Structures are given as C-alpha cells and as structure tokens.
Amino acid sequence: MKIALLIPVYNEEEALPLFYDTLQKFSFPQKERIELHYLFVNDGSQDKTFSLLKKIAQENPLVHVISFSRNFGKEAAITAGLTAAQNYDAVIIMDVDLQDPPSLIPTFIQKWQEGFEMVYAVRTTRASDPWLKRITANYFYKFYNLLADRPMPPHAGDCRLLSRVVIKSLLQLPERERFMKGLFNWVGFKSTSVPSVRQPRQAGNTKWNYWQLWKFSLQGITAGSTLLLRLWTYVGIIIAIIAVLFACWVALKKIIYGNPVNGYASIMVTILFCSGIQLISLGIIGEYLSRIFMEAKQRPLYLIEEKINL
Numbered sequence: 499m500k501i502a503l504l505i506p507v508y509n510e511e512e513a514l515p516l517f518y519d520t521l522q523k524f525s526f527p528q529k530e531r532i533e534l535h536y537l538f539v540n541d542g543s544q545d546k547t548f549s550l551l552k553k554i555a556q557e558n559p560l561v562h563v564i565s566f567s568r569n570f571g572k573e574a575a576i577t578a579g580l581t582a583a584q585n586y587d588a589v590i591i592m593d594v595d596l597q598d599p600p601s602l603i604p605t606f607i608q609k610w611q612e613g614f615e616m617v618y619a620v621r622t623t624r625a626s627d628p629w630l631k632r633i634t635a636n637y638f639y640k641f642y643n644l645l646a647d648r649p650m651p652p653h654a655g656d657c658r659l660l661s662r663v664v665i666k667s668l669l670q671l672p673e674r675e676r677f678m679k680g681l682f683n684w685v686g687f688k689s690t691s692v693p694s695v696r697q698p699r700q701a702g703n704t705k706w707n708y709w710q711l712w713k714f715s716l717q718g719i720t721a722g723s724t725l726l727l728r729l730w731t732y733v734g735i736i737i738a739i740i741a742v743l744f745a746c747w748v749a750l751k752k753i754i755y756g757n758p759v760n761g762y763a764s765i766m767v768t769i770l771f772c773s774g775i776q777l778i779s780l781g782i783i784g785e786y787l788s789r790i791f792m793e794a795k796q797r798p799l800y801l802i803e804e805k806i807n808l
C-alpha cells in the first residue's frame with residue numbers, strides 16, 4: 499500500500515529539517531506494510547526551503563517535490579498535492595511545523611483500514627494558540643455552522659487522511675475559491691474524527707496574521723453558504739413593514755396635532771440606520787461578486803515551476 503504525506507511548505511527552512519528527521523525516525527506498527535512517500539509542495543518560498551527539499555529528494559526517492567512559481571496559498575498547495583497523488587491509496591495532509599503530532603499517522607491508518615474514507619484530527623484544546631486566535635476561531639466555527647448548508651465539525655483542521663475515492667471526488671470540484679475545510683466536508687463519505695492535542699509550533703513562525711485569517715474566514719463563509727446574500731430580502735421586508743407602520747403613525751400625528759416642525763432626530767436615525775444597512779448589504783454583494791469575478795476568469799489555481807521525483 500502506498501500512502502503519501504502531503505506537506506505544504508512556505509518559508510519553512512527552520513521547521514523542514516526537524517520535520518523530516520522526526521518523521522524518518524518515527525516508527526509505527528503498520529510501517530512494514532506501507533510505503534510512505536513524502537509529497538512536499540513548495541508554495542513559492544523565498545528562503546532556503548526549496549534547496550533543502552532538493553537535497554532531501556536527491557537522497558531519498560520517496561521524497562517528491564512540486565514547486566510553485568510564487569506563493570499561491572495553502573489551499574492551492576493542497577490541491578496541487580492531491581492532483582499529484584491520485585495513484586496513492588491514501589493521502590495524509592500534515593503541516594511541516596509538527597503541530598499535528600506524527601503519532602496521528604498510525605491512528606489515521608488504523609481507522610482507514612477499518613473502512614473510513616476520511617479521518618480527521620479534531621483539536622481537543624487550543625492551548626497552544628494565542629487567546630485571540632482561540633476566541634476568533636471559536637466564533638468562526640459557530641458563525642459558519644449557523645449559516646452553512648452543511649455544518650462542519652468545529653476545530654478540525656486540514657490534518658487528515660483522505661482515501662483515493664475522496665481525493666478523486668475533491669478533484670472533481672472545479673472552483674477556484676478553494677476553502678479546503680469546506681470542500682472536505684462537502685464531499686461526504688464515511689468519515690470519523692480522532693482527538694488530537696495541537697502542539698506548539700516546533701520551529702519557524704506562523705504564516706497567518708489576523709487580517710489574513712479574517713479574509714480566509716470570509717472566503718470560507720461565502721464559499722459555504724449563500725444565506726448572507728439572500729438575507730437582505732427579509733431584512734428589506736422587515737424594514738419596509740416598520741416604515742409603513744411609522745408612516746401611518748406620522749400621518750396620524752399630523753391629523754391629530756397639526757404640523758409642528760420637529761423630528762430631526764428621528765429622520766437622522768432613520769437615514770443613518772437605513773444607509774448603514776444598505777452599505778452592509780452592498781458590501782456583502784461585493785464579496786460574492788468579486789468571487790464570481792475571480793471564478794469567471796478561469797485562471798489556473800497555481801503554476802508549477804519545477805517538479806522533483808515526479
């Protein structure tokens with residue numbers, strides 16, 4: 499049986515050697531029966547990552563490398579890896595920073611051999627994350643699941659095993675806005691979770707700041723649900739009903755009390771409230787529209803500059 503570890507790497511010269519050594523030394527019960535390949539996707543690193551990968555790949559024919567022409571993002575890197583891994587029996591996606599412990603590998607394989615097509619790690623604690631990330635991640639999953647057509651398991655990352663049928667299914671999804679967690683969830687198949695304690699990053703730095711995480715969340719939510727887009731019909735109806743009631747009240751007041759000129763405050767509040775609502779709804783339409791625009795361009799998801807041992 500052939501299994502590929504799919505590892506996206508971006509500027510990971512510090513974490514990469516540590517990761518490779520740890521995994522080379524890591525032994526697990528099924529190791530004899532399994533041919534474990536490494537499939538690194540170099541996502542346009544500007545440091546020594548690629549030369550390190552080249553060196554490792556020269557020494558070990560089980561190491562395969564795809565190198566992008568620039569940074570295209572982790573989602574594109576995972577997609578490229580899955581495209582290259584269609585002949586494997588299964589793929590395990592892992593980060594290079596050892597935040598997902600290698601001890602997950604035997605557990606994943608065991609569950610897979612029990613018949614699960616997808617096995618994913620769920621973080622039981624996020625103690626290794628900063629408090630702000632913990633809170634925002636919590637709210638993200640709550641909000642996503644509130645809106646999404648298919649709720650996803652909270653705190654399940656990209657770290658997971660995918661069987662061949664799942665890989666093939668994922669590759670059938672043609673969209674360019676690839677929020678992988680949403681897509682993993684969308685394809686279905688018999689899946690199970692494995693609890694995992696996320697470790698602190700072993701070397702190097704996280705590649706995400708909060709602005710990127712915010713954009714990533716928007717990407718996920720707009721890809722997973724159209725509810726935010728459709729919501730405005732109902733907000734509009736409610737505001738229209740309130741407006742009619744208010745108009746009746748104003749008319750009645752005029753008939754009863756005549757027309758004393760005041761009402762500045764109520765007019766201002768109404769104008770500001772309604773224009774705020776309109777701008778929010780326009781903004782959300784913009785979010786979806788920009789994504790339709792990107793999809794419509796039909797550009798490739800990534801460009802490969804070099805392949806090694808592939």
Ligand code: UDP
Pocket residue numbers: 505506507508509510541569570571572575592593594595597703704705706
């Ligand atoms: N990564 C990538 N391209 C990017 C950003 C990250 O391939 O544009 C890789 C990175 O090298 C690592 C994995 O994705 O192997 C997870 O990144 P990171 O550890 O920074 O994310 P975090 O664990 O902080 O969410």
Ligand code: MG
Pocket residue numbers: 593595597699704
């Ligand atoms: Mg990490």
